[in-house]
Amino acid sequence: MTTILVTGGTGTLGRQVASRLRDSGADVRVLSRRSPSYAVDLRDGKGLDAAVEGVDAVVHCATAPGGGDDRAAGHLLTASKRAGVPHLVYISIVGVDRVPLGYYTVKHRVERMIEDSGLGWTVLRTTQFHDLVLRVLSPAARLPVLPVPAGVSVQPVDSGEVARRLAALALGGPAGRVPDMGGPEVRELTGLAAAYLRATGRKRRVVPVRLAGRAYAGFRSGGHLTPGRAVGTTTFEEFLSRRYRRPV
Template sequence: MTTILVTGGTGTLGRLVAERLRGDGAEVRVLSRHAQPYAVDLREGTGLDAAVEGVDTVVHCATTLRGGDDRAARHLVEASRRAGVRHLVYISIVGVDRVPLGYYRTKLAVEKTIEGSGLGWTVLRTTQFHDLVVEVLRNAARLPVMPLPAGVSDQPVEVAEVAARLAELATGEPSGRVPDMGGPEVLPFAELARTYLRAIGQHRRLLAVPLAGKAYRGFRAGGHLTPERAVGKVTFEEFLAKRLPPRA
């Protein structure tokens, strides 16, 4: 039986990837900072050799906004080499090479580390998950006037669909950089906000806020979008209908 290690396996994406792989008959190890028996902080690397011993494929979903993803990737690659891991699969973000945001730059650096690792590798870039867009809109809706980045659209994708694609890639052969995966619709943030407000039964005045900086210009130019790869099925409105409780 194939043994697959999923890093970040208790997170939003990693948990679904692990469930999907188990359903497909794989033996799955879940690695996270607190999940026993493979509780490993990848940024430190302690205990990582035991986690990857006997593993055929690693699906690398672990990430943090607090920094250190590049160091974590180096530790994971080194341990995978020592263990003879055959295939390393990495989830990245559409636009990491086009939008000069710090977090995106780090994701791109991780891609390059994996590409140069000497391991068999696969990298999938996707657009932002529905869950993240909801989080952004929920925070904005706490104010009487809802601020939104002027001129920016998004292309949210369903995380379960991404998990299914990653599981498919993990059980296949190393494929290098595979085609991007985007949600079914590219929508202005104002339209996403109106859809969200309708779903929660609230009203807010929307305020388009121009921002400064190269990253914002990259988002305005659509560097984070992949309309030619709108392969996701679940729309933002459908996601909200399933996720949010029905209004009384």
């Protein structure tokens, strides 16, 4: 039986990857700070050697937008090399090499660490998840108006579809940098905000707000988009309809 470790296996993406791997017959180890089986904080790496021992692949979904992904990846790579792990699969983001956002810069650094590790590796970059767009819009909608960054489009993709792709990659051999995975539509944030308001029955005026900085300029120029790889199938409205059980 194939044994696969999923880091961040209790998160939005990781738990879906673990579920799909189990459905494929794999023996899945779930690693996170809250995991009942492999409770590991990758920031210090304690307990990591036992988690990676004897696995056929690692799917690295754990991430901390507040910082430390490179330190966590260093611990994981060191332990994986000690254990002779043959394959590490990493989920990254479209545009990490084009948009000068701190979190993206660290994700890109982790990509290079994996490429230089000597391990067999696969890296999949995807666009933003529907869930992330929802997490941005939901708190903003508590205000009297709903502000969104002006002139920014996104290409949201369904996390379940990404999980299916990651599971398939983990069950195969190292493939290097595989083609990007984008959502089915490139949409302005103003339109997605309007769809969210319809789905939740709220009435707010959507207000585009111009921001400053190089990261904002990178998003406005579309550095995080991959329209040529619009391979996802679930639209944002379909995601909202499932979440709120009402037509959008």
